[in-house]
Amino acid sequence: MYFAVISIFPEMFATIREFGITGRAVTQEQVTIECINPRDYTTDNYRRIDERPYGGGPGMVMMAEPLSKAIEDARLRAKEYGCRVDSEHCPVIYMSPQGQTLSESSVVGMTYYDGMILLCGRYEGIDERLLSQYVDMEVSLGDYVLTGGELPAMVLMDSVIRRLPDIMGDDKSAEQDSFVDGLLDCPHYTKPHEFAGMAVPEVLLSGHHANIAKWRFAQQVSRTQTRRPDLWQAFTPTVEQAKWLEALAKADKK
Numbered sequence: 001m002y003f004a005v006i007s008i009f010p011e012m013f014a015t016i017r018e019f020g021i022t023g024r025a026v027t028q029e030q031v032t033i034e035c036i037n038p039r040d041y042t043t044d045n046y047r048r049i050d051e052r053p054y055g056g057g058p059g060m061v062m063m064a065e066p067l068s069k070a071i072e073d074a075r076l077r078a079k080e081y082g083c084r085v086d087s088e089h090c091p092v093i094y095m096s097p098q099g100q101t102l103s104e105s106s107v108v109g110m111t112y113y114d115g116m117i118l119l120c121g122r123y124e125g126i127d128e129r130l131l132s133q134y135v136d137m138e139v140s141l142g143d144y145v146l147t148g149g150e151l152p153a154m155v156l157m158d159s160v161i162r163r164l165p166d167i168m169g170d171d172k173s174a175e176q177d178s179f180v181d182g183l184l185d186c187p188h189y190t191k192p193h194e195f196a197g198m199a200v201p202e203v204l205l206s207g208h209h210a211n212i213a214k215w216r217f218a219q220q221v222s223r224t225q226t227r228r229p230d231l232w233q234a235f236t237p238t239v240e241q242a243k244w245l246e247a248l249a250k251a252d253k254k
């Protein structure tokens, strides 16, 4: 999958290009992440990419011209990479507080794109005429004030990359199932057996895999019910999980 990121701080993206599962996906050429700096598309001596806002007010606004050229170049590169460069297959996504909030379901939908061109704002934002002319979709990470769109762009890329086929490899089954069935995670334990006077729940040492799976599922259920009732409301159990829920309910009644 092809990612082009348009940002005045391209160096920030080393965070996902050089580390962990996303770094491995880049090394194995399952994913390409190209950083495009709008400053390279300026024509003045000062390489201006921001200007004072019309109508006055604090701060600066990112100019449309350099961003438009950067997006057009990103489209060329996406095409060279093999993407079908249209809004259905390689959308221009503006990371924005005005956008639709990113969810695991929208992440899954994005794994079907050939690629995506991510636009990161800084200062007070981007000239509206650039957004109306070039942006296919606005996506938000959530409701808090940030200094830029780069971290949201990296979060989006991280969540999409880990869902691509052949990325999670053998640990896919473990990590994939626990995180994406819509429940919070169960507690995890590893060596040493004793820490700060605390041992490990016996069931995890039993080697009884069915009991261990049941215990973990029960932990996920109770944690989700108590900490995230909103997720619990939205949770739709698989047939298997529905059976376990029944068994749990019966056990609770005893």
Ligand SMILES: CC(C)(C)c1cccc(C(=O)NCC2(NC(=O)c3cccc4nocc34)CCCCC2)c1
Pocket (backbone or CB within 6 Å): 095, 096, 097, 121, 122, 123, 124, 125, 126, 139, 140, 141, 142, 143, 144, 145, 146, 147, 148, 149, 152, 153
């Ligand atoms: C949401 C809230 C609190 C009501 C709000 C309302 C008004 C402005 C902001 C804000 O933070 N403006 C600054 C700005 N933020 C973001 O880019 C951004 C923020 C949050 C989630 C994001 N997901 O992607 C990008 C995101 C970075 C500098 C360029 C202009 C955008 C926030």
